[in-house]
Amino acid sequence: MIYVDRLTKLYDDCRYGPIVALDGVSFAALPGKIFGLLGPNGAGKTTALRILATMLRPTSGTATVQGWDVVDDADQVRRHIGYVSASTGVYDRMTAWELVEHFGRLYGLPPDRLRARIEDLFQRLKMGEIRDVVGAKMSTGMKQKVSIARALVHDPPVLIFDEPTLGLDVLVARSLLDTVRQLRDQGKCIIFSTHIMREAERLCDRIAIINRGRILDAGTLVELCERYAEPDLEELFFRLIESQG
């Protein structure tokens, strides 16, 4: 369960001066649902998700994950989320097994349970063949699988995916989206950011369209289409963006 209330983030950019990355963003994501953040590059998606993952502190506003505040209870928040993004890399000099095991130990899982959990994850994600392959020798798709296994090792109730299909080929991306759906079906609360319309259409239960740090509108795909009398999400998206000026 994630609640975000009037989240604002300002930072200073050497080139552009002070930048409003998030401007009073509010939304809620529920268990068993996928909440999609759809927006172009630089819209503020990554900033919002990094705040939820406690890597950044909001300038103002609040956000809670499973009831824990992202600023005051950052340690607890990190224990209850799994975070995957295109930029969460894997270590070049660690094997898939070692990496997942390392993070499992950081989460404090007992050795027996950890081993069983990793075996289960590697089986479910079909990672048997890359078990002893070091990160440097993995393809982008393999690395993303390892990242997902790492994010799931402690079986968190909340999963945050920040453009996880970036740079993946069609087959791997499709497999990843299937995995996300399965996780939703297991009752996980999922936030999924993307700039690809088709992904949002096919995957997300609720979609928030974000641009220049503001959520322009949010709802189910059907609600949004009805509200703007526009059956095509891409057209709807452009209308909203253009209406912002």
Added chain:
Amino acid sequence: MVWSNVRLIWMREIRDQLRDRRTVFMIAVLPVLLYPLLGMVFLQITQFMQQQPARVWVLGAEGLAGLPPLFAGSRFVHELCPADEDRLIELIFREPSRRDQGDAALIELARREIHRDGFDAIVVFPSDFSARLAAVRADTKDPRPPSPGGDGGGDGDVARASGAVAAPAILFDQAGDTSRIAADRIEHVLNRWREAIVREALAARGVSPTVVRPFVLTRTDISEQAGRRAAVWSRVLPFVVVVWALTGAFYPAIDLCAGEKERGTLETLLCSPATRAEIVGGKLLTVACFSAATAYLNLLSLGVTGAEVVRRIGVSTAGGLALDLGFPPPLTLVWLLVATLPIVALFSALSLAIAAFAHSAKEGQYYLMPLLLIAFPLMTLPVLPTARLDLGTSLIPVTGMVLWLRFLIEGQYGEALRYAVPVLGVTIGCCALAVGWAVRQFHSESVLFRQGDRGGMGIWLRRAVHDRGDVPSAPAALFLGLLILLLMFFVSLRSAAPTSWTQFALAAGLTQVALVATPALVMTWLLARRPRRTLLLTPPPLGAVVGGALLAVALHPLVVLLSQGIEAVYPMSEDTLHALAGLTDVIGPAPLWQILLVLGALPAICEELAFRGFILSGLLRLGAPWAIGISSVLFGLSHGLLQQSLSAIAVGFVLGYLAVQSRSLFPGVVFHLIHNSLAIIAGRELPRLVEQHAWFAQICRPTGSATVPFAYQTPIIVLAAVLSVALLLALRNLESPDRTRASRRESSA
């Protein structure tokens, strides 16, 4: 902080680094191979150098009849040149062509021959040398005047000056190593020959040789072998350990911070349950392990190789000239292992903090050189022959530790214990600061998620000027501080010591106006939208002005006490004292009001505009403590002399505090003016007043020091301290007119 998380990260990083071939090469392979390889090369070169005999052309040897024999065939006689020296000299006897006769022609011949590597040196004996020497020996009371031609050798000059005969000359090329070595070898032999001539002459007259050599000086080395070894190693090893501790820390630190950023794994780690402090702890321990391993492996490799190389050289020279350098004594190594740890911790934390700032590993590499540039003088200072551990040097980071290590290695435990507190205090303090900085870096979003530099200098300048804020940015403030320091440094290089008060006053005034105030005003105009706010040209609360004036008076005895302390810890060199005495002579005759104007009022305005105006305003974005601290250090450094700088830094803190509390430049200007004026007036008048009026002795006493000529009595100092604290506390609760107006607006709203 959960220790198990720190350990997990630490162990993972260690394993990761050990799987990196580059790191293993730097840490283990390079030191193990480097020194033996260097040793081998050195031995080869030494062997090569030793086996090269010097080719020496001898001219005029036939004119030495009647003198003690110098040559036997084509070599020196054995009595004057032992076998081990003789094999390194090859003599060639050949007369020059007729056109090369005469001094000038001979010099030209020597230049030609030596430059084309025909000979390494040429020895010339004057044609009538033995005849003239014989004449002198026959009639020492009436030596013949020297010949007008003479020769080019140094001894020849001496000989002519003393009215003796023209002497043999050695012609050589000072710029060439082989030629210089050849000249030295020949000179040794000819000196012995000269002594033989003297002995023979004395014997002929029945005089004992002891007349000219009444005693033989003997040097007895009382050191023991372990002591000698410790003395040599104590100079070499700490330097090696410190250099490699820094190098060994930096490369893993770059990989663990900038490298992780680049590969995206830092973000993976940041969203794990480990806190930032735990991440820093794990990484710091990893960097420290590799830093220590690099230092120790280098130490071991150098110790073994050095001892072996020196032993081989000792054997090969067979002259007992070798250094007595065996493997470092075990206790030396133990001390090095233990005492290196704080330095390793310091360098590890520094490297980690700097590496955290870098966006990529490539960018991180660029930061190594500035770090080395800062650390290198601190490392090399203890290697200087004159460097010794005292209170002053013990307070210098790294330098104090290396000098302290030397005491430990040499077994001077009493001295080491004496300086243990300052040395360890400074090292641990710096270490704590560096660790704090590293943790802070990992908490800084702008550092961790910094994007690579985009746009370069053009965009930066455009942004700096066109997008300028109300007050300057912190980098702009730092830039002005460094600009002032650089300008002052370059001007001081070009300026000569003033010879009159007018010259001095002009130079001092121009320095303040042109190098301090003008850059500040120009940069304010360019880089700040609100010049008045930037330069703090706002009306001050009356209390702050009065408080500033009183504080300057109250702090004066404490500043004098501080100056005395600084003088005791860092005494001025003779040269500096001499230069200062010259300045005092120049300033002394000037009217007091002119001195107060040039040394009191002008700096009070110019320096305050720059340091408390532009620089402090810009730095306030970092927080008041940082702003006051950095502006004070820059202010102190602008005073040039170390002793003055340290005192000025302390005064800078008070001035910064005044500016921050009052949000106005004027209380600081008043403080600065009174502070400088008091120092001038007290320095000129107090010693005289103490002499003239006995009751002044209750207030102060002369010290006899040239730099701090008087000191206040203890009760005055105590009173001054109490007053100063009271005034500083009172200034803490100041209400500036700006603040009052703002609070009024808020309450009315």
